[in-house]
Amino acid sequence: MKYKILTISREFGSGGRSIGRAVAERLGIPFYDRELVNKVALETGFTQEYIAEAGEYAHVKSRLAFLFSVGHAEHMQGHTAPAEYIWATQSRVIKSLAEQGPCVIVGRCADYILKEREDAFHVFIHAPKEARAERIVRLYGEKTEKPIKRLDEKDSKRKVHYNHFTGSTWGLSQNYNLSLDSEALGIDKCVDIIVSAMKGE
Amino acid sequence: MKYKILTISREFGSGGRSIGRAVAERLGIPFYDRELVNKVALETGFTQEYIAEAGEYAHVKSRLAFLFSVGHAEHMQGHTAPAEYIWATQSRVIKSLAEQGPCVIVGRCADYILKEREDAFHVFIHAPKEARAERIVRLYGEKTEKPIKRLDEKDSKRKVHYNHFTGSTWGLSQNYNLSLDSEALGIDKCVDIIVSAMKGE
Numbered sequence: 265m266k267y268k269i270l271t272i273s274r275e276f277g278s279g280g281r282s283i284g285r286a287v288a289e290r291l292g293i294p295f296y297d298r299e300l301v302n303k304v305a306l307e308t309g310f311t312q313e314y315i316a317e318a319g320e321y322a323h324v325k326s327r328l329a330f331l332f333s334v335g336h337a338e339h340m341q342g343h344t345a346p347a348e349y350i351w352a353t354q355s356r357v358i359k360s361l362a363e364q365g366p367c368v369i370v371g372r373c374a375d376y377i378l379k380e381r382e383d384a385f386h387v388f389i390h391a392p393k394e395a396r397a398e399r400i401v402r403l404y405g406e407k408t409e410k411p412i413k414r415l416d417e418k419d420s421k422r423k424v425h426y427n428h429f430t431g432s433t434w435g436l437s438q439n440y441n442l443s444l445d446s447e448a449l450g451i452d453k454c455v456d457i458i459v460s461a462m463k464g465e
Numbered sequence: 466m467k468y469k470i471l472t473i474s475r476e477f478g479s480g481g482r483s484i485g486r487a488v489a490e491r492l493g494i495p496f497y498d499r500e501l502v503n504k505v506a507l508e509t510g511f512t513q514e515y516i517a518e519a520g521e522y523a524h525v526k527s528r529l530a531f532l533f534s535v536g537h538a539e540h541m542q543g544h545t546a547p548a549e550y551i552w553a554t555q556s557r558v559i560k561s562l563a564e565q566g567p568c569v570i571v572g573r574c575a576d577y578i579l580k581e582r583e584d585a586f587h588v589f590i591h592a593p594k595e596a597r598a599e600r601i602v603r604l605y606g607e608k609t610e611k612p613i614k615r616l617d618e619k620d621s622k623r624k625v626h627y628n629h630f631t632g633s634t635w636g637l638s639q640n641y642n643l644s645l646d647s648e649a650l651g652i653d654k655c656v657d658i659i660v661s662a663m664k665g666e
Contacts, residue, residue, distance in 0.1 A: 275639075385649065388638050435638045437589050438476075443644035448586065449662060457658055461650055 265291070266464025267385035268366040271374035275435075276418035277396030277404075279446045279454075280389035281370050286455045288368040291462060296361055297370045303357045308350055318350050319372050320422055351429055375439055376430040385462055388435060388443040389454065395447035466492070467665025468586035469567040472575035476636075477619035478597030478605075480647045480655075481590035482571050487656045489569040492663060497562055498571045504558045509551055519551050520573050521626055552630055576640055577631040586663055589636060589644040590655065596648035 270287060274280020281297060288295035304319060305312040358377045361367055362384065369378075375386040391399075397411035426434035437443050442461060444454045471488060475481020482498060489496035505520060506513040559578045562568055563585065570579075576587040592600075598612035627635035638644050643662060645655045 390639050433634065433637070436634070437636045437638045437641070437644035438591050440638070440644065441646040441649040443589075443638035443641065445642040448642040453662070461654070
């Protein structure tokens, strides 16, 4: 393969996770999503639910929600804020996973964390808001009343989180080797393009 | 074909123009670059040289450069500034070209001007600065001393121009159906991906 590591960043509801899983299956390499959350939870002492949320939206998490989700606060030695502590641990876990061999990593600013690796290929998946709203209602069982509002909230939080920790702009083409509109291209076509690019065909 | 119109936006030196020309040849459809400049020059009365520059960098053009390049100032009826006048004419010309049939249009915020057309496919081509510097020295005969400085100037001017006229951020993935790193993928691979996407294969 031309590239060994694939990072996928995505807008909520764009199908980025499904695309990542399909690429991992086609290439026969591990897919890290939930496993990554679990590793970070284990290392930090926070609950898995808190890490799943805070690992991508930390900067806008309320203090109250944080207090209710702390497991073992003694792990936070030397760190002034939980968001920074989680960021440091998550960065270490992501770098360690990439060291272990070929894999697909979804979300969590992995593009930024692994940007110095020449064997890493970085993809951003997005889609028009209407298409994503239809998708989250259909696949995730989101309430049908206000899916657009939910998308706006999720997008906004991911954006703030990414910009805070990387100093760059979330979704900027130049941060990725490939950015795909999953609605215009179709999920299967996105998978084909990424697999082919990873193989260097 | 799934899409009839292709717009290509690009970072200076990324090979976007070459990719656009190759796609047009493969699909057997017109490629508008210099022809577009000539049409706008003819309609506005400005020189071709001025339009080539001002159509993408207008907002940062000096007043002096403008005064030296005016052909027939009487064309500017009702417009308070040359940049806005050129923008309006260029938008009209681009919409008219798209109406005439399948084509490839490079630069000039065509992605934004044609964003309502469902038969238009929008691509952004970029590459790391070092790769672009090497390319402009090799292909365009740019002076070897300060290619990075020249890239920074060009990028900065395109960005300001795009942001001014569209109200959006230049290079943001969400403004395009596809964004490609021509260095990571290679020029030929970029052409293949775009042709395949246009055909809906």
